[in-house]
Amino acid sequence: MRIQRQILKESNLRSTTSRSKILGLFLSNSHALSYSDIEKQVASLFDRVTVYRTLKSFLEKGIIHKIPDNSGGLKYALCSDHCPHTVHQHDHVHFKCTRCGQTSCLEEVEIPPFDLPGGYKPDEVSLLVQGTCSKCR
Amino acid sequence: MRIQRQILKESNLRSTTSRSKILGLFLSNSHALSYSDIEKQVASLFDRVTVYRTLKSFLEKGIIHKIPDNSGGLKYALCSDHCPHTVHQHDHVHFKCTRCGQTSCLEEVEIPPFDLPGGYKPDEVSLLVQGTCSKCR
DNA sequence: GTAACTGCAAAATATTTGCATCCTT
DNA sequence: AAGGATGCAAATATTTTGCAGTTAC
Numbered sequence: 001m002r003i004q005r006q007i008l009k010e011s012n013l014r015s016t017t018s019r020s021k022i023l024g025l026f027l028s029n030s031h032a033l034s035y036s037d038i039e040k041q042v043a044s045l046f047d048r049v050t051v052y053r054t055l056k057s058f059l060e061k062g063i064i065h066k067i068p069d070n071s072g073g074l075k076y077a078l079c080s081d082h083c084p085h086t087v088h089q090h091d092h093v094h095f096k097c098t099r100c101g102q103t104s105c106l107e108e109v110e111i112p113p114f115d116l117p118g119g120y121k122p123d124e125v126s127l128l129v130q131g132t133c134s135k136c137r
Numbered sequence: 138m139r140i141q142r143q144i145l146k147e148s149n150l151r152s153t154t155s156r157s158k159i160l161g162l163f164l165s166n167s168h169a170l171s172y173s174d175i176e177k178q179v180a181s182l183f184d185r186v187t188v189y190r191t192l193k194s195f196l197e198k199g200i201i202h203k204i205p206d207n208s209g210g211l212k213y214a215l216c217s218d219h220c221p222h223t224v225h226q227h228d229h230v231h232f233k234c235t236r237c238g239q240t241s242c243l244e245e246v247e248i249p250p251f252d253l254p255g256g257y258k259p260d261e262v263s264l265l266v267q268g269t270c271s272k273c274r
Numbered sequence: 275g276t277a278a279c280t281g282c283a284a285a286a287t288a289t290t291t292g293c294a295t296c297c298t299t
Numbered sequence: 300a301a302g303g304a305t306g307c308a309a310a311t312a313t314t315t316t317g318c319a320g321t322t323a324c
Contacts, residue, residue: 014323016279035313047281052314057279068205068265095257106257111264112249119271120232120243127248127264128205134256151298153304172288184306189289194304279322288313296305 003027011061018046022054023063031102032067032075032094067094067103068128075103091125097133104133140164148198155183159191160200168239169204169212169231204231204240205265212240228262234270241270 004020004027013019025038039051046054055076058064067075080092093109096102111127141157141164150156158179162170176188192213195201204212217229230246233239248264 014278016323018280048313049282049315050280053279066207066209068207070203070205070211070263074207074209093251093253095253095259098260106254109251109253112251114230114246114249114264116230116232116246116266117243117271119274120266121269121274122232122266123235123268125264125266126207127251127262129253129257129259129262131260132258134254137256137258151303153298155305185288186290186307187305190304276324277322278324279320281320282318284316286313286315288311290311291309292307294305294307296303298303299301 007063011063013057013061018042018050018054019057021045022051023058026064026076026078031104032077034069034073034075038076067105068126069096069103070128070130077103077105080105080107093127093129095129095131095133097136098130099132099136102133144200148200150194150198155179155187155191156194158182159188160195163201163213163215168241169214171206171210171212174212204242205263206233206240207265207267214240214242217242217244230264230266232266232268232270234273235267236269236273239270 004023005015007023008015008019021042022038025033025041035051035055038055039048042051055064059066059076062079064076065079067077069075077094091111093106093111095104095106106129111125116122141160142152144160145152145156159175162175162178172188172192175192176185179188192201196203196213199216201213202216204214206212228248230243230248232241232243243266248262253259
């Protein structure tokens with residue numbers, strides 16, 4: 001509870017029940033959460049709309065970031081220690097396990113440099129790896 | 138028209154007006170198309186449902202592949218020459234221009250090798266780069 | 275006290291399913 | 300001729316918006 005409060009305060013967001021609870025879900029899960037993962041756990045507590053708006057405010061403040069999912073859905077995960085809120089860079093690797101379905105950020109893996117054809121100017125890079133995670137092998 | 142017919146035949150799909158037309162859209166666009174990009178162009182010709190079902194059959198046959206988009210939407214693009222239909226590998230780079238919004242496959246760029254933590258077994262890798270494309274500079 | 279946040283209703287958007295009819299092979 | 304493909308209607312799912320009431324600071 002204390003941690004959530006602090007994170008919210010640092011982001012200039014008021015501490016409300018829904019924000020603390022949803023932030024808590026992210027803090028206690030090492031893997032990324034989809035909207036429906038979250039909804040399932042808080043459906044009885046808050047309105048759908050509140051969940052959407054909570055996620056949106058977390059995104060705007062750089063508390064969480066989106067992870068593209070090539071099955072169409074979008075997932076969300078905590079940003080690591082200090083995402084610069086202005087230049088929101090997430091050049092890290094995401095791993096999606098096709099067995100358990102969990103997606104997680106591999107913070108320790110760096111994307112090696114690569115060349116783009118002339119004229120292309122990259123701003124942000126994200127690498128999505130699919131396969132089998134260490135738990136599922 | 139002849140090309141579409143041939144591609145469809147090779148994939149064991151019947152040649153119908155909607156499939157030829159939609160396949161034609163992919164053939165004449167170098168960038169990836171979202172569902173709504175397609176819908177806009179064929180709305181007066183076919184039903185929504187037909188478009189969805191057409192895309193689904195193209196995906197199943199490996200004619201097109203999905204491209205995750207970290208703004209939530211999904212796009213579709215032609216698979217390069219010969220995607221093995223069984224092992225559907227798309228280890229190539231996608232570039233999304235934040236200015237014009239177009240996403241394209243950079244077939245010529247290869248993803249450099251990188252290390253994963255122990256236990257993780259990769260099957261498929263996709264690299265999404267965002268920035269400014271050569272046309273928009 | 276006030277601006278920010280929430281819940282509810284409802285709209286807007288997106289996707290899927292069933293079924294009768296039509297068309298490709 | 301027969302099975303696959305399409306169109307229509309409608310169900311289902313997803314996300315957003317407006318507004319009135321509530322709450323954090």
